Amino acid sequence: MAEKTCPVRQTIIYLSEQISSGCLTDPRGRRISEQILHLTEEIAEGAAGDDHLLAINSLVEEYFHAKSPLQNQDTGKTLKGILDEHREIFQSHIQSKNCPSHDCVKLVPSPCQMACPAGIDVPTYLSFIAEGKDAQAIEVIRRDNPLPWVCGLVCTRPCEMMCVRARIDTPVSIKFLKAFAAERAMSDRAYINPVKKDFNGKKICVVGAGPGGLSAAYYLALMGYGVKIIEALPVAGGMLMVGIPRYRLPREVIDREVATIEELGVEFSYNTRFGKDVTFEDLKKQGVDAFFIAIGAHKSWDLGIKGEKEFPRVFDAVKFLKDVALGDRHVPGKHVVVIGGGNVAIDAARTSLRLGAQTVSIAYRRSRTQMPADIEEVEQAEEEGIEFSFLTIPKEVVGENNVITGLDCIKAELIKKKGSDRLAPVPILGKDFT
Incomplete structure (x- = not known):
């Protein structure tokens, strides 16, 4: 049997083969197998309820009753192994009515x-x-x-x-x-939370109020847990709030959706850094039973080019967008070059333009068609007057007396490399420019 077969489908195939082969000679074992097969088929067809899994568990236990034939016990052990290993998949089929592996054709x-x-x-x-x-x-x-x-x-x-x-x-x-x-x-005031379960006595601390932390807090609160979120920033939202510019994602949208999570009883503690302002031991003393770590990714990669660390007007885009979101709305320079081709690069370029930069250019080492940025964002950047320099590899940030005078680059060509479907940029010797 294929290893990637859906466990629900796998159970149906196994029981069908057992029954059709005639090897289940014990009437009682055959009756149990037929009942489990029927229940499992209903799960695969999206016709199952919450009691189906309980009924299957009870029937599996019947295989092991006293004086049960060895063959029944072997069947029971096989089914019990499938259920123990893949119980969440069975539950997902019942609750979501979906089979992600596409094996249960009615639930694709x-x-x-x-x-x-x-x-x-x-x-x-x-x-x-x-x-x-x-x-x-x-x-x-x-x-x-x-x-x-x-x-x-x-x-x-x-x-x-x-x-x-x-x-x-x-x-x-x-x-x-x-x-x-x-x-x-x-x-319409119709954006309301589902009814949450009663408090179950357990407390969870979520570290980070970004999308991951907010999602965890929302579902934990609905399940009846007491949830407290600690956040190093003065606001909730994480990179939603400090990484995505306001013209794309208005702050009030984030605030209103966070407020609905807060209505579930989730407690927020801002300007609180885990391990510094509050420790693991402190939170354990407050009765916290478990932790969910959702600290996000707030650091940029270094380019590894000469001059990158020598000039104060070289910014990493993540910190630049974060500072702007938190109130530091100063123009980064009259003439701005953004290195990169993703959504963060586009956001940094369009933000620089809004802050008052006279010219903004984006230098990207690949072609336009290979830009990972959303095509809509690229088109809007072009409409706003942002220039693009494709097949451009940065070599060195140049200047004197802490003042940048240019960015030395080299033109590239795209070449197919072994083991990769994506064309790779390769420098063209003698094609240097500033």
Whole structure:
């Protein structure tokens, strides 16, 4: 049997072979196997309820009753091993009605849902939006993503790349419909939290109030845990707040979605650095039972070029965007060059322009088609007057008396390298320029 077969499907195949082969000579063992097969088929068809797994567990235990034939016990051990190892997959089939491996054909998610990193049920919430049921659409989205308004504005929308409508004309605007429904529901005061379970007596400390920490806090609170978030920054949101410019993601959007999480009883402690302002031992004394670490990625990579560390006007983009978000809105320079081709580079360039830079250029070592930045962001940057220098590899930041006078670069060409499908930039000797 294939190793990647869905465990639910694997159970159906195993029991079907056992029953059809006639090797289950004991009537009692055959009856138990047929009942488990029927229950498992209902799980694979999306017709199962929460009691199905309990019923299967009870039937598996019947294989081991006193004087049970050895063959029954072997079948029971095999099934018990599958259930013990893959219980979460069985539960996921029952609760989500989806089979990510595509083996249970009646539970195969749509292409857009498969492409979504959060696995959101895209077809269902789009149907609700089409019917004007924005609150119900938000309820569906928040089963897998507690920040639909935020994601509706900044998500890179891989779902739209897989949208089958694109084979006819253009993909459905899944991303913006999500933001549309969230804004409408919020305006109608219909953006409400699900009913949470009663407090179970357990306390969790979440370190970091970024999207990871906020998501963990939201679902833990719904499950009945007492949740406290400690955050080093003075605001919640993490990189949502200090990494994405306000023109793309307004601060009030983040604040309002964070407020809905706070309504669940989640406690926030800002300007608090874990290990410095509060320690692990301090929190344990306060009754914290478990920790969820979601500290984010707030550091940039160094380029490793000469002059990078020698001039005060060389900034890393992550810190630059963070400082601007926290109130340091000074123009970085009259003429700005941004090195890189991702969304952060585009954000830094467009932010520099808004702060008053006279010219802004982006130097990228590959071609336009290979830029990892969202094509929409690139097009908007061009419309705003930002210049692009492609196939440009930076060599050295040059200047004197702590004043930058230029960026020495070398032109590149794209060459296919062994073991990679992506063309790699290779410097062209003698093609130096500033």
